[in-house]
Amino acid sequence: MARLTKKDIGGFLARQGILVAFALFIIGFTIANERFLDPDNIMGVIRSSAILGVMALGVTFVVISGNLDLSVGSMMSFSTIVVLDLHDKIGPAMAIPAMFAMTLALGAFIGFLVAYLKLNSLIVTLGMLSAIHGLTLTYSGGKNMDIADKEGTWFSVFGQGDIMGISVPILIFLLLAAFLGVLLAKTPFGRKVYSVGGNGTAATFSGVRRARVVFSCYLISAFCVATAGLLQASRSLGSQNTVGQGLELEVLAAVILGGASLLGGSGTIFKTVIGVLILGFITNGLLLVGLEFYVQFVVTWVIIILAVWLDIAAKRGKLWSPIA
């Protein structure tokens, strides 16, 4: 038997740290509150993670291509407000495609700035976070948006319906995850996304038209945001202008928790789904043990730092590594 050295343990923690931490959390929560592992609670967590999850799927593409998207939170607010407003004006059947078109236009604009004007994606999307928020408030005049007849619309099916006992948001999340997972892992486009994020210069030298790939990733991200907006609007049938505020960080946390590198080139849809669930269960567990709701913002930050640290540590093979 090989003796376990301190270094081995450090290396193991670095590689599997997130899963170990997650397991400890689960054990802790289960002891603290027996409801945690209740099937109803589990389905509840997945359902409430669905909106975040849908957004994380799109951001996964952007991150693997080596860019960031910090605008998804305020873009989701925009989608939600727009579809709720149009619902009463032109009816749900028209409102949904109109909202998708407008959200995709925003995604195309971001994609254009990043891919064709070669602007830094952090700056572009951080700016868009604020700009889209302004756009939403201008659109709504700052008022909350509500559907007039909440009982009589079929629009609620996306957020509140069930098909064969499974709630529709979960189904949409899983279907979209399956579709995008295959797109990323099995198609030429997916392969190009990895090459662009892994080594952009080499991708160019291999004839990959990088700008198209990056542009497409932002379109995919916008599509996912529009879907998330639809789920959000349909669930609540009314909304504040700030419904998606702060979600961009949670989404990013989920993607990184899943193990995608912020430098691009690595990550998978499956891992992102795992990341979303970990984040969902931890938030839920903290609420169940009686932590105040607002503390979750702090917890999200701690999780991001933990995930980034362990990711880097796994690559370096050690936990402690000062700048030297």
Add this chain to the structure above:
Amino acid sequence: MNEQTPVLRLEGIVKTFPGVRALDGVSLSILPGEVHALMGENGAGKSTLMKVLGGIHQPDEGQIIVSEQPVVMSGPLDAKAKGIVFIHQELSLADELSVAENIYLGELPRKRFGLVDWAELETRTNAILEKLKVSFDAKTRVGDLSIANQQMVEIARALTVDAKAVIFDEPTASLTDAEKIVLFEVISDLQVQGVGIAYISHRMEEIFKITDRISVLRDGQYQGTVNTAETDEEGVTQMMIGRKLDLSRNESHHELGEVALEVRGLSCGDLYQDVSFEVRRGEVVGFYGLVGAGRTEIAETLFGLRDPSAGTILIGGEEAKIHSPYDAIERGISLVPEDRKDQGLVLGMNCRDNMTLPQVDELKAGPFVSDGAEIAIFDQYRDRLDIRTPSWKQLVGNLSGGNQQKIVIGKWLSMRPDVLIVDEPTRGIDVGSKAEIHNLIRDLAAHGYAVIVISSEMPEVLHVSDRIVAMYSGRIMRTFTSEEVTEDNLIQAISGIGSDKVA
């Protein structure tokens, strides 16, 4: 020389990593005032040996002895304090700081209140720079210096301590010929001062020009030390790879087919002007010249990475407008780029995916990438190029340099290009793989490919080319057939001498 006390001695160094015996009882000594070459193929253990010496790895067995005192190196700074200094191929300088600040970074002279003593800093720095006979001074911003001068700063840094031994790791990799001469002068000055020099390089000409003794490693084992004056390239090569190497001029010729690529009056700003040449099927055309002569830039233009300012490119007799690598690939042009790690490979991707990347759009089963078709391509070129990897799933970053280069070559061969451009095909590759790649290039021509080889190594150009285009300062000086070329007339042509006969 043998009675002198070595400045640095290694005795029976053994270093093992899981599954590999990277160093297996290596002993060698470096005498004061000698230049001692350390040679070996990639993977022979040179880098590991340097890391042991620099305290990055601790040896499992054996001793490091500095001036007859056994020492333990705890890290590069410790090694420097003990008088062992490294000059790395990759520079580690801060571009925005001055030369003086870079040299004394971390140990800037202070005066009262902890303020930097700028006057003292400048005096000390200029004293060192004077020794190096460089043309810049202490206040120059490092970012404004050429690569060669930056290397001088790196060397100056080494001279701030009383260096006993200086270890150069591939110092000439990015230097022009003129810059090399300056470097060699510095090395001989150090020699005169009694410093022992260890010199790691793949370049035979340099080794024979400047070193006194040569030690060779093979598979982590010490093969012996010879006096440079008493051996030749063949002898050293044989020690390195255990067999002989063919360095002759190309004499085989293949049946030439029609013109695959013709370039007429091509210019690109200041980079090169009025370049015309043609390449036929079955022919290897070598482009030889100094760094900056415009060879790589021509290749980049043909591959759509630069737009020409004048001239035409004809492929198979038809004029082609090429604005991107995508266009070039569509037209049947492939480029094996100069820098395989930056331009050739996605290191974090596996071997197969790297190889099939340019044609992934064509390898489809329905909407998906066809696994079977991809693996078939990989297997075919793995066998043909003798790529050594446990499986296609291996990340390319884990392969040796030679195998990485073969992945890049396989990637472009599998496109079945009409014109294959190879830029510095064997840079940083060990001697054994070099010969294989040379044979492969000849073999490709035999199969009817039109091949352009760009190289800074004369033996390589001589060895593979049917015709050689000599470039100087952005212009074609002369085109040689392999019969008329000699080392002398080629050197003259690329130095701008004897430009009477323009091709």
